[in-house]
Amino acid sequence: MSxxxxxxxxxxxxxxxxxxxxxxxxxLMQRPSVTPDDDGCQDILAERLRNSGFxxxxxxxxxxxxxxxxxxxxxxxxxxxxxNPVICFAGHTDVVPTGDEKNWTYPPFTPTIANGYLWGxxxxxxxxxxxxxxxxAERFVANHPEHNGSIxxxxxxxxxxxxxxxxxxxxxxxxxxxxxxxYCLVGEPSSTDTLGDIIKNGRRGSLGAVxxxxxxxxxxxxxxxxxxxxxxxxxxxxxxxxxxWDNGNDYFPATSLQISNINSGTGATNVxxxxxxxxxxxxxxxxTTEDELKAKTHAIFDKYxxxxxxxxxxxxxxxxxxxxxxPFLTPEGKLVSACQQAIKAVTGTETTLSTSGGTSDGRFxxxxxxxxxxxxxxxxxxxxxxxxxxxxxxxxxxKIYEGILENLLLD
Numbered sequence: 001m002s003x004x005x006x007x008x009x010x011x012x013x014x015x016x017x018x019x020x021x022x023x024x025x026x027x028l029m030q031r032p033s034v035t036p037d038d039d040g041c042q043d044i045l046a047e048r049l050r051n052s053g054f055x056x057x058x059x060x061x062x063x064x065x066x067x068x069x070x071x072x073x074x075x076x077x078x079x080x081x082x083x084n085p086v087i088c089f090a091g092h093t094d095v096v097p098t099g100d101e102k103n104w105t106y107p108p109f110t111p112t113i114a115n116g117y118l119w120g121x122x123x124x125x126x127x128x129x130x131x132x133x134x135x136x137a138e139r140f141v142a143n144h145p146e147h148n149g150s151i152x153x154x155x156x157x158x159x160x161x162x163x164x165x166x167x168x169x170x171x172x173x174x175x176x177x178x179x180x181x182x183y184c185l186v187g188e189p190s191s192t193d194t195l196g197d198i199i200k201n202g203r204r205g206s207l208g209a210v211x212x213x214x215x216x217x218x219x220x221x222x223x224x225x226x227x228x229x230x231x232x233x234x235x236x237x238x239x240x241x242x243x244x245w246d247n248g249n250d251y252f253p254a255t256s257l258q259i260s261n262i263n264s265g266t267g268a269t270n271v272x273x274x275x276x277x278x279x280x281x282x283x284x285x286x287x288t289t290e291d292e293l294k295a296k297t298h299a300i301f302d303k304y305x306x307x308x309x310x311x312x313x314x315x316x317x318x319x320x321x322x323x324x325x326x327p328f329l330t331p332e333g334k335l336v337s338a339c340q341q342a343i344k345a346v347t348g349t350e351t352t353l354s355t356s357g358g359t360s361d362g363r364f365x366x367x368x369x370x371x372x373x374x375x376x377x378x379x380x381x382x383x384x385x386x387x388x389x390x391x392x393x394x395x396x397x398x399k400i401y402e403g404i405l406e407n408l409l410l411d
Contacts, residue, residue: 017135017402018395022118024048024131025394028093029111029120035094036165037066038157041127042076042093045155048134052141054078054153059173062165064158073158073165077174080141081150085182087408088152088370089133089401090167090361092159095122096383103385117388124389125382129187130155132394136401140409147409152181159361163324167361171368181370183335183408185401186362189379190354195393196343196400200374201336202251202329202355203363207282207290208322209297215315217266217274229276230264232315236304237278240297245288251329252285252355255293286327294321325363328372329355334408335371342403343375346396375400 024044033039046056060072079086098108098121106112108121118128137151158166174181190200213233218226237259245255261279265271282293301317330336332353340351362372377397381387 016395017139017398018392020135021128021132021394021398022391024134025118025123025128026111028127028131029118029122030109032109033093033095033122033157034097035160036064036073036158038074038093042074042155042157045093045130045134045153046076046078048138049078049080049153052080052138053145054080054151059170061169062158064161064165073156075157075166075170076153076155077170078153078155079150080137080152081147083149084180085149085408086152086180087149087183087185087405088154088181088365089130089137089185089187090154090365091126091130091133091187092156092166092361093127093130094157094160095125095127096160099385105386108387113391116391118391118394119386119388121387123381123387124189124377124379125387126187126189126376128389128394129189129376129397132397133185133187133401135398136405139398140402140405144406144410147405148411149182149409151405151409154181154365156361163361168364171364175368181365181368183338184362184365184370184372185335185339185404186360186365186372186374187376188360188374189376189382190374191376191378192380193378194347194349195377195390195396196347196349196351196375198354199336199339199343199351200355200357200360200362201331201353203325203327203357203359204252204255204283204285204355205290205327205363206324206359207284207293208324209280209282210320211276211278211280211301211317212320213276213278213315213317215272215274215276218272220270220272223272226272227315228272229274229315232305233276233278233317236301239300239304240280243296243300245282245293245296246285247287248285249287251353252287252327255282255284255288257282284327286329290323290326325359326367327355328363328366330366330371330373333371335373338404338407339373339375339400341407342400345403346399
């Protein structure tokens, strides 16, 4: 085949990928699957995957309010093949609430193509990613029906909410029956400026805390008869926010702490309140641990809460901790290389590895020993009014995903 014919064939293939991915993206985005409601999205995926030889299993967990009624969270585990390696696409069909729909240029659940973009809730986060991988898997299987290993999908409707009845529960079930994922590709929107410029090959850990300081209520004119919890906490909070927790490493930035909420007061200007509540969060690297962060935090507060002018007005503190996920890292290796090569082949982009950003469901999968990366469309408008994504990126993303499958499952 001549070079010109090859270019024509490649163009036709790209258009085909793009239209297929666009059509499925629209079908998914039309469903208002606000977390934790799947609203039938997984049924659409399961029907498509069964046609390509996948065994599809719905897993239901928990008891959540869905459209005002009690319902279990719906999850889909689909697999084609019985041997290793197992490459799994992980994602979520739930989306965040839209806010006031009057502020949207186009109705958020009426997918609209305008100015080269696909507009609507879920366009970036992450129904187009799910559509692209589905199309990629269909085409890969059609071209290589006797491929090595297995292809799997782990799709939840509980990622944008508490994340307690979704991926974490499916992983527990898979682990219990010793069904292991070798490589996991999370379709979260990882790209920044252009498609494929960033791969997330790890994430920082997330440790949340709610500090409650209890003093003694009283009149502001008689502070000696009261104990102000705000005053009692100020020095400790100042030291907490100024502390250096670690210096990070080649893969992770330094651990950071941010206070997100402070609440106190009775509503009156002449009353010393009894309690103060402070909400803060650590995003931590692999240079420190959950236990070390807790110990250092308690040491700071213990230092400032030991002394008091009156024993009966001594302030006390308590911290309720919640670990949302440990940090994880997938070093350069087979999965990372497969992604880099596929991106370069489709876009010509040299990919940068990153561990920045928030958490994803990859935090539940990595501890099983799987290699985990996140790769998806641009994240410029995620969770925003007028969420949108470039239409031209849809077919290219499907081709990248198909290339990753080829790199990992073909000899």
